[in-house]
Amino acid sequence: MMFSEDTQVTGIVFNIQHYSVHDGPGIRSNIFLKGCPLACRWCSNPESRSPRPELAFKEGRCLGLGKCTRCLGACPHQAIRPGSDGKPVIDRTLCRDCAFQCAAACPPHAAIVYGEHRTVDSVLQEVEKQEIFFSTSGGGITLSGGEPLFQEKFALALLREARRRRLATAVETTGFMPWER
Ligand code: SF4
Ligand code: SF4
Incomplete structure (x- = not known):
């Protein structure tokens, strides 16, 4: 064929x-x-809108930093920090939409990638x-x-x-x- x-x-x-x-x-x-x-x-x-793959955060799925801190350590650019509400905050000025290690590390898929x-x-x-x-x-x-x-x-x-x-x-x-x- x-x-x-x-x-x-x-x-x-x-x-x-x-x-x-x-x-x-x-x-x-x-x-x-x-x-x-x-x-x-x-x-x-x-x-x-963006032509590139990009990181998104579905807050409702996040386990909270009391139970999980995986994404904090996964980011090589220190773009994720603890927020005052017990959930992580993504600093978009530091995020490089890199290899998305944060999303790969997130068990409940709160950090996800749009675009493949x-x-x-x-x-x-x-x-x-x-x-x-x-x-x-x-x-x-x-x-x-x-x-x-x-x-x-x-x-x-x-x-x-x-x-x-x-x-x-x-x-x-x-x-x-x-x-x-
Ligand atoms: S996409 Fe990359 S740079 Fe952005 S928060 Fe995740 S690991 Fe860090
Ligand atoms: S890895 Fe996922 S579930 Fe854990 S704190 Fe980060 S966003 Fe929340």
Whole structure:
């Protein structure tokens, strides 16, 4: 079997959401790409704006420094310090969004990373598991974000390869891009 070069193109994905019924016909899998040139006040996915992977902190999941201090010691830049409420505080002026050792060290995933380098093939292998829902509902995949055309090479490769695999495609875009894209 011949594989296209598109399968190995890499981009940054921050979420894949299955069983979506609001982003195109039928039941769909939304693939959220990171990065957007705008900063709308009503943005529903502000964690998608930066084009790079970035650290987030879900405070409600944190065990508290009385039970766990792993992230404090994990950061090589001393960007995490104890807060007055018994939870850690991330000093964003020191955080380098480095190799995310803090997130790797956090047992309940309170410190998490938004954004992961993925190949076209790995993304499509994941969404192809939903094919039965696509074919029975007239659904498919929707590229969203962020602004999916911000990663235009990855978006184009994803769409081309999805079509080769007979997946229906849609794109949610702001249209805020050079016309050629
Ligand atoms: S992402 Fe890196 S620099 Fe930022 S807090 Fe975590 S370990 Fe420290
Ligand atoms: S490692 Fe996780 S659970 Fe432990 S203090 Fe840090 S954020 Fe909280």
